Amino acid sequence: MSQTKITRVLIPSGALGLNYDKQALRRGLAAKPDIIAVDxxxxxxxxxxxxxxxxxxxxxxxxVEWQGLMQARAEAGVPLVIGTAGTCGADSAVDWMxxxxxxxxxxxxxSVKIAVLRSSQDGAEMARAFADGRITALPxxxxxxxxxxxxxxxxxxxxxxEQIAAAIQTGADIIIAGRTTDTAIIAALxxxxxxxxxxxxxxxxxxxxxxxxxxxxxxxxxxxEFDDEGFTITPMxxxxxxxxxxxxxxxxxxxxxxxxxxxxxGHLDVTQAxxxxxxxRRVRVTGSNWVPSELYTVKLEGARPAGFQSVLIxxxxxxxxxxxxxxWADDIHTKCCAKVEERxxxxxxxxxxxxxxxxxxxxxxxxxxxTPDPVEIGAMGIVTAKSEELTGEIAKMLNPYLLHHPxxxxxxxxxxxxxxxxxxxxxxxxxxxxxxxxxxxxxxxxAFSLEVIEVG
Amino acid sequence: xxNLGQIVEKVRSKNAGPFWLTxxxxxxxxxxxxxxxxxxxxxxxxxxFATDEATIKRFDIAALNVVxxxxxxxxxxxxxxxxxxxxxxxxxxxxxxxxx
Numbered sequence: 056m057s058q059t060k061i062t063r064v065l066i067p068s069g070a071l072g073l074n075y076d077k078q079a080l081r082r083g084l085a086a087k088p089d090i091i092a093v094d095x096x097x098x099x100x101x102x103x104x105x106x107x108x109x110x111x112x113x114x115x116x117x118x119v120e121w122q123g124l125m126q127a128r129a130e131a132g133v134p135l136v137i138g139t140a141g142t143c144g145a146d147s148a149v150d151w152m153x154x155x156x157x158x159x160x161x162x163x164x165x166s167v168k169i170a171v172l173r174s175s176q177d178g179a180e181m182a183r184a185f186a187d188g189r190i191t192a193l194p195x196x197x198x199x200x201x202x203x204x205x206x207x208x209x210x211x212x213x214x215x216x217e218q219i220a221a222a223i224q225t226g227a228d229i230i231i232a233g234r235t236t237d238t239a240i241i242a243a244l245x246x247x248x249x250x251x252x253x254x255x256x257x258x259x260x261x262x263x264x265x266x267x268x269x270x271x272x273x274x275x276x277x278x279x280e281f282d283d284e285g286f287t288i289t290p291m292x293x294x295x296x297x298x299x300x301x302x303x304x305x306x307x308x309x310x311x312x313x314x315x316x317x318x319x320x321g322h323l324d325v326t327q328a329x330x331x332x333x334x335x336r337r338v339r340v341t342g343s344n345w346v347p348s349e350l351y352t353v354k355l356e357g358a359r360p361a362g363f364q365s366v367l368i369x370x371x372x373x374x375x376x377x378x379x380x381x382x383w384a385d386d387i388h389t390k391c392c393a394k395v396e397e398r399x400x401x402x403x404x405x406x407x408x409x410x411x412x413x414x415x416x417x418x419x420x421x422x423x424x425x426t427p428d429p430v431e432i433g434a435m436g437i438v439t440a441k442s443e444e445l446t447g448e449i450a451k452m453l454n455p456y457l458l459h460h461p462x463x464x465x466x467x468x469x470x471x472x473x474x475x476x477x478x479x480x481x482x483x484x485x486x487x488x489x490x491x492x493x494x495x496x497x498x499x500x501x502a503f504s505l506e507v508i509e510v511g
Numbered sequence: 512x513x514n515l516g517q518i519v520e521k522v523r524s525k526n527a528g529p530f531w532l533t534x535x536x537x538x539x540x541x542x543x544x545x546x547x548x549x550x551x552x553x554x555x556x557x558x559x560f561a562t563d564e565a566t567i568k569r570f571d572i573a574a575l576n577v578v579x580x581x582x583x584x585x586x587x588x589x590x591x592x593x594x595x596x597x598x599x600x601x602x603x604x605x606x607x608x609x610x611x
Contacts, residue, residue, distance in 0.1 A: 098526075098528060098529050098588070099526055099596075099597060100596065100597075101588060101589035101596045102529070102588070102589040103589070193530075195530045195531060195566075195583040195584075196530065197530075197587065300575065303574070303575060304537075304575055304577070307533075307535045307575075307577060307579055308525065308535075309525045309526060309527050309528075309533065310527055310533065311527040311528070311531045311533050311568060311581035312568065312570075312581065313570055313572065313579060314570075356529075361590075361591065407591060411594070417594065418594055418595060418600045418603075419594070419600075419601075419604060420594065421561075422559070422560070422561055422585075422604060424604065424607060425607065439591055485591075486589070487587065487589060487590055487591075488529040488530075488587055488588060488589060488590075491528070491529070491530045
């Protein structure tokens with residue numbers, strides 16, 4: 056067995072805001088962790104959170120769960136780190152998390168040293184980096200030009216283990232990090248302590264979703280122990296067991312390649328990894344390989360405004376209309392577009408109207424293979440245009456069609472069910488992801504800033 | 512003829528970042544794994560998702576009884592034409608595919 060120090064990382068859940076099992080957290084604390092690490096975000100909820108620089112989780116839930124972790128930290132006397140604070144990890148979300156932390160520290164009477172790692176990037180600076188050839192596309196990246204970077208409302212770079220290590224080295228009690236890779240907050244301390252690099256990154260990948268790598272996945276809490284050969288996964292909740300199957304299968308999860316994982320400074324290769332059950336609950340993994348890269352790159356994420364949107368929903372329950380819903384929707388689309396273009400003096404490039412039929416093919420559109428016989432159909436009208444005013448005007452023109460449009464001119468005017476008044480739901484500005492690129496850095500800290508704040 | 516979803520334990524799809532979709536077929540047994548691995552061609556998966564076969568990454572993992580496909584997302588996550596933010600529904604299209 057290993058000669059170097061074991062580094063024990065306590066992971067309360069896959070994300071702050073998803074809750075964790077309190078009893079399991081106590082067990083994790085009893086196992087004497089060296090650090091508590093929790094993820095605060097992901098791109099998985101879509102571009103609006105990065106576009107707006109906001110959290111998807113409720114402030115109250117975040118506060119309750121973060122308070123529990125701040126108390127656990129004080130008890131354990133070890134650092135607490137959150138990565139990708141506030142869902143997107145933009146500076147505004149980091150500041151939101153910092154505010155919550157200050158409030159809790161005041162409430163609990165805690166004196167804490169907080170290291171804040173910021174990941175937001177300046178659009179003009181990124182446009183220059185692109186012009187200089189320091190930004191390159193990853194597979195299936197959208198086309199970009201220098202202007203794309205200026206159009207983004209937020210761009211973040213994903214920090215790796217080096218930037219988290221710098222934050223840990225400040226001696227901070229709490230580290231609030233902007234966008235990081237999911238794994239970096241877990242891998243950083245083991246790497247600093249001389250753990251096997253392949254094990255550090257592989258264990259971090261397995262642990263990043265908490266107990267998702269075990270049975271009873273919603274219990275959240277796990278401990279990962281790292282040494283100079285491998286790592287061991289131990290779930291902390293009752294009824295949560297890690298098996299070689301649950302652990303190795305987690306490499307499949309939300310990963311396009313289940314054997315290779317790219318990180319700042321290199322990649323993890325788990326092709327030769329060996330998964331062994333230590334008992335019914337714990338799994339030991341060895342044989343993971345870390346391959347350093349020549350260039351140090353960090354991934355960029357960017358979201359830019361993509362117009363304004365309004366949504367209307369009408370419910371069709373009359374069997375004749377349910378049966379002919381597509382014809383009805385297509386006819387509305389043709390007639391409403393003609394009216395919009397005539398009355399607002401628009402061309403088809405200026406706006407978009409789409410009617411998705413819920414109960415028929417709203418999930419897959421033309422790719423749907425089943426032909427349904429539904430009781431009812433929800434007609435979801437989606438209006439997108441360049442300004443909020445225009446979107447509102449078009450939605451109000453679509454409204455009477457969704458309410459009264461007949462299948463034939465001869466029949467009595469039908470009326471469908473609107474569940475709401477007003478019928479149109481203004482979604483405000485919408486956003487789109489527009490970067491899938493990496494930025495080359497001479498020094499890992501070049502795109503990041505670190506600030507240390509004493510509270511209380 | 513049975514559907515893929517009736518032969519295997521579970522078909523799961525998720526985003527792998529905003530630009531990729533990944534589909535994991537948990538076959539459950541070595542027999543089902545062989546049946547899926549041999550019976551489900553990448554060309555057929557490409558037709559289900561209306562994409563180019565050459566863009567699909569395929570992994571046949573006997574140790575886990577898993578067949579995995581990763582492909583460029585049919586539309587970028589959250590784009591105007593995207594219908595499923597988390598990409599989890601796409602599994603159904605594959606699960607309903609008849610398999611010999």
